[in-house]
Amino acid sequence: MTRGGLRRELTLAIVFKIVAIFLLYLFFFSPSHRSHVTPADMAAALTQGAPPR
Secondary structure, three states, X not given: OXXXXXXXXXXXXXXXXXXXXXHHHHHHHOHHXXXXXXXXXXXHHHHHOOOOO
C-alpha cells in the first residue's frame, strides 16, 4: 500500500468515526432527549425511597 493510499484510508476511517459519534449524540444525547428535573421533583424522588420490587 502506498503512503497516499494509507493516508486516504486513515482519513476516511477518522471521518467515519466522527460522523458516527455525531449521529450517536444527535439520536441519544441531544438536549431534546433530556428530562427537565426541578429541585422540587428531585427532593420528592429522594424522599420517596426505593420503589417496590
